[in-house]
Amino acid sequence: MxxxxxxxxxxxxxxxxxxxxxxxxxxxxxxxxxxxxxxxxxxxxxxxxxxxxxxxxxxxxxxxxxxxxxxxxxxxxxxxxxxxxxxxxxxxxxxxxxxxxxxxxxxxxxxxxxxxxxxxxxxxxxxxxxxxxxxxxxxxxxxxxxxxxxxxxxxxxxxxxxxxxxxxxxxxxxxxxxxxxxxxxxxxxxxxxxxxxxxxxxxxxxxxxxxxxxxxxxxxxxxxxxxxxxxxxxxxxxxxxxxxxxxxxxxxxxxxxxxxxxxxxxxRVLLEMLRRSPRRKVLHLTHHLGGGTKKHIRELSEWLSNDMDSLVIRPVEGAGIYLQFGPDDDAPRLFFDLPAMYPSLVRLLRSLGLSRIHFHHTLGLETCLWGLPDDLGLPFDVTLHDYYFINAHPSQTDARGRYTPDLQSQASSYPLSVSLEEWQQNQQQLLYGAERVIAPSVWTVDVYRQYYPNASYQVAWHPDSEEHMPWPAVRNPVETERPLRVLVLGALSPEKGADVLEAVAMEGARRGQPLEFHLLGYAYRPLDSAVIEHGAYAEADLPGLLEEIGTDLVWFTALWPETYSYTLSEVLEAGLPVLAPDLGAFPERLTGRPLTWIRSWESTTDEWLKCLTEVAGVLRTEASGPFAWNNQPWPETGPGFYQSNYLKGKAGPVDSLSDGWLEELMQQCRSAEAGQGNRSFREQLLIHLLALRQGRVGRLVSRLVPVNVQRKLKRKLSRKPIHELRKE
The missing domain is CATH 3.90.550.10 (Spore Coat Polysaccharide Biosynthesis Protein SpsA; Chain A)
Incomplete structure (x- = not known):
């Protein structure tokens, strides 16, 4: 009853x-x-x-x-x-x-x-x-x-x-x-x-x-x-x-x-949701370091959310990978110990009706994953987020953090487990097998063509350009009664110009120049008090922080050729004057922009100070604007690649899975993941050392320890970027 x-x-x-x-x-x-x-x-x-x-x-x-x-x-x-x-x-x-x-x-x-x-x-x-x-x-x-x-x-x-x-x-x-x-x-x-x-x-x-x-x-x-x-x-x-x-x-x-x-x-429900979804299903493979690569996958997934479901494979420090059911860090995920569980991974993926595979990076990935396109019978793309495929060095910089595109010296300063020739032969298999090798700037393609001339390159700016262009007009916020407020954004490594910023700020202070230097973000080491540090920021808070600081000019201090720069996009959206190096994607993305200056990335401290003084003079005499940015640049291929062409192709077959097999797989995944817990101690130790470095004694010690030694210690403890560790 x-x-x-x-x-x-x-x-x-x-x-x-x-x-x-x-x-x-x-x-x-x-x-x-x-x-x-x-x-x-x-x-x-x-x-x-x-x-x-x-x-x-x-x-x-x-x-x-x-x-x-x-x-x-x-x-x-x-x-x-x-x-x-x-x-x-x-x-x-x-x-x-x-x-x-x-x-x-x-x-x-x-x-x-x-x-x-x-x-x-x-x-x-x-x-x-x-x-x-x-x-x-x-x-x-x-x-x-x-x-x-x-x-x-x-x-x-x-x-x-x-x-x-x-x-x-x-x-x-x-x-x-x-x-x-x-x-x-x-x-x-x-x-x-x-x-x-x-x-x-x-x-x-x-x-x-x-x-x-x-x-x-x-x-x-x-x-x-x-x-x-x-x-x-x-x-x-x-x-x-x-x-x-x-x-x-x-x-x-x-x-x-x-x-x-x-x-x-x-x-079970997640898998069934994917099987029943009418959208194209794309498997993204990436590293575990976060940054612009991680942001691009999330952005791409959001931009194409009406037409695409995203799965993500990323390596776990130590061994194995996570298969994430979505682009976000907190998305549901399964751990696979590779190469032992590779056949199970393939079988699970074959049950989902994937339509495309997208390699965003291979750092930390087991080489068996390169076989996924053949084992799943799917076309694949590769995106060039940095220069890792050339010689395992993402930024192509030397021990001082300066761009030095000499392969032999780079290979010796960033050790490879194989010879440089063997490395490039291995990468060639992936790049030449890709249906498209997508680059977010012409500069990136020009560099890669020197080593992989036969790849099928496609220049496509990231979707944030498709979403926001035309960019707003430029405004001039300068007030003549105070020093020019020069802002540098982001997490500054040597490659990102932390040392350049500090040297220019210190010399400007010594000379009594009417310049005020701000860092919204943090540096790889404590900087001199001539730089006013504001700490890390959330992207959603940036517009308000720019106003709060009273930013007059945003200076990009990079010493390596950035392939795109999301930070530049944030500044373009804010409509502020820009000073940038003649390196990487900056010149092509800033062509014809008012109140924008491109200068040699190799400028000395004196040359940067002279440039900033000249820029300050211009901004103090210009009207407040707005200054329209006419004929905004696009790559030769034009806009709309991701919206119109990225998802071409058909879905693959959908194999059935028994409940018994899936239950056994869950047990294997959980058992394998349980063996990965020992890595957290190293990361906690690194976080503790980073905190100590912020103190007075830590600042002194960090200045005595060479940068390359600090990097080796950091990599030994964790390969995650510092901002990812701090967030956790």
């Missing part, structure tokens, strides 16, 4: 979310014997009460209750759970939405075993029950409606259950016999709400009841509607109470997160 169920929705604020919630509950018929119990907890919004009265009048199976005074969440749901002593209950937040036969599946899960007490579905925002990112909130997956997502879970994970240490209160089914034995929520301790469902679940577990995740149901949860301003305080208080009442609670949650028994069910 099917149980009767009260679906209890406590209401206070959030009118629009509430309307969507109630409409979704009432939209779908269920086989279960259920009614909707809405409890208005003295909402201060009279429109909410009007909405509720209308819903109750139009639907016979809706019960509307009103608290004469505000009881808070716990008191309100306790009132609802006490309404019918025989009915099971579903506690449903007013900022959720449901679809299809959601309730029938929760009922089926609750009665699939004798001692199941609580049932929680998957959601986009439900901590340990979250999808696609475990323990992280996210939006509803792009291009999928709630009904489609829920149907996908129903088909893919039919009947799947996972034991969890606690249910999650956004949508929690509680059997009446469990509720009767365990008792209501603890209103005295948990007051107006937060942590009460965790306490209930642990009390139920102590009575022998199971808390389970219902893997075949997905409910949308907006989150943050109720008492958002008080949330941090309530979370902290709830954690203290839970620790006191249930000393093993945190340990159980941490063990569950570590073991992640629902991973198989999330991966």
């Amino acid at each position: 099917s149980p009767s169920v009260d679906v209890i929705v406590p209401v206070y604020g959030g009118r629009e979310a509430l309307q969507r919630c109630l409409a979704s509950v009432l939209r779908y018929p269920q086989e279960a014997n259920w009614r909707l119990v809405i409890i208005n907890d003295a909402s201060p919004d009279p429109a909410v009460q009007q909405d509720l009265e209308k819903v109750a009048a139009e639907h016979a199976h809706v019960v509307l209750l009103e608290n004469s005074q505000n009881l808070g969440f716990v008191g309100t749901v306790n009132r609802g759970m006490s309404l019918d002593a025989d009915a099971d209950v579903v506690l449903l937040n007013s900022d959720t939405e449901v679809a299809n036969d959601w309730l029938d599946r929760l009922v089926a899960a609750a009665y699939s075993a004798e001692r199941i007490g609580t049932v929680t579905p998957f959601s986009n925002n439900a901590t340990i029950c979250s999808f696609p990112r475990f323990c992280q909130s996210s939006e509803l997956p792009r291009h999928w409606s709630l009904a489609e997502m829920d149907n996908l879970f129903a088909r893919t994970n039919r009947g799947g259950l996972v034991d969890i240490p606690t249910g999650v209160g956004f949508c929690q089914y509680i059997r009446r016999d469990c509720l009767a034995q365990t008792g209501l929520f603890d209103e005295k301790r948990f007051g107006r709400g937060y942590g009460e469902e965790n306490d209930f679940c642990r009390r139920a577990a102590a009575q022998g009841w199971r808390n389970v995740l219902c893997c075949d149901t997905f409910v949308f949860h907006e989150g943050g509607v109720s008492f958002s301003h008080e949330q941090e305080e309530r979370v902290a208080r709830a954690q203290e109470i839970l620790k006191e009442l249930h000393p093993d609670y945190q340990m159980l949650v941490e063990r569950h997160i570590h073991e992640d028994p629902a991973l198989l069910y999330r991966i």
Whole structure:
């Protein structure tokens, strides 16, 4: 006999979310014997009460209750759970939405075993029950409606259950016999709400009841509607109470997160989402160093999001790779120990219907991955983000960080495991096999053609140019009453010109020049106080920071030929005057731009100071603008490559995978990943050394240790860029 169920929705604020919630509950018929119990907890919004009265009048199976005074969440749901002593209950937040036969599946899960007490579905925002990112909130997956997502879970994970240490209160089914034995929520301790469902679940577990995740149901949860301003305080208080009442609670949650028994069910759905997607699926291979390469993959994925799904392979320091289901760092991922697990990787990829492979970098990648195009029968591209394919030296700079395109000297200063000739023969196989070798500047192609003349080159500026061009007009913000504020942006290595900036700033200060030098970012070592350092910045904050600093001129100090420069794009968008070196992509991207100066990258300190003084004179006598940038440059191939031509080609075959094989693969991936934990100690040591270097003693020591020695030590401890380590 099917149980009767009260679906209890406590209401206070959030009118629009509430309307969507109630409409979704009432939209779908269920086989279960259920009614909707809405409890208005003295909402201060009279429109909410009007909405509720209308819903109750139009639907016979809706019960509307009103608290004469505000009881808070716990008191309100306790009132609802006490309404019918025989009915099971579903506690449903007013900022959720449901679809299809959601309730029938929760009922089926609750009665699939004798001692199941609580049932929680998957959601986009439900901590340990979250999808696609475990323990992280996210939006509803792009291009999928709630009904489609829920149907996908129903088909893919039919009947799947996972034991969890606690249910999650956004949508929690509680059997009446469990509720009767365990008792209501603890209103005295948990007051107006937060942590009460965790306490209930642990009390139920102590009575022998199971808390389970219902893997075949997905409910949308907006989150943050109720008492958002008080949330941090309530979370902290709830954690203290839970620790006191249930000393093993945190340990159980941490063990569950570590073991992640629902991973198989999330991966099943992710794979099915990819198989069913009508978009082209591209596999991007890259290094693990972040920077512009990482940004390009994310940008490209966003730019083509309506037409492309992205998977990413990146190496893990030590051994193996991650296969990421998306371009972001926190995207769901699987670890593969290569080359041992290469056949399994190929089999998994063959089940997804990929259409193209894109090599963005091969640093740190196992060479077996170069066989993916042949093993998957797919065309592939290579993008030249730097000069690594020439001789394993990305920037082509010497020990001083200065551009020196002499292969023999570079090969000796950046050791190869093979001879230079063997290295280039190996890279040639990849570059000549590519359908397109994509370069973000003409300069890059000109350099590579000296070594790989027969590659199929395609010059294409990154999608941010397609998105933002024409760039804004240039403005002149200079105020004549103060020194010229010269800003350098980014993470400055020797190659990026940290030493040049410091030398010019120090000499300018010594001479009393009316110049003020700022660094928005950080250098590879502490710089002299003549440079005002502002620290790292988030890209979204840059426009405000440029105004706050009062930037007059942005100076690019690079001593290596950057292939594109996203930082330049940010400055072009800001419309500020620019001083840049005659190296790499800068000259071709800045052709014809007003209030823009290109000077020799080999300029001496005196020459840079003279140039800056001349620029200051021009800016102080010019009008404020804006100055239109007419005839903005494009490569000869013109705009639109990524939008129009990048995704050509057909999808490959889709092979089927058995549940048994996939489950075995999950176990192999997790076992292999568990062996990679020893690398974190080295990174933590490096982070500690970096922090010490910021102190007075550290600054002195760092000046005594040669740069190449510092680099060798840094590479030994970690090959991640410093900004990535600091972020972690």
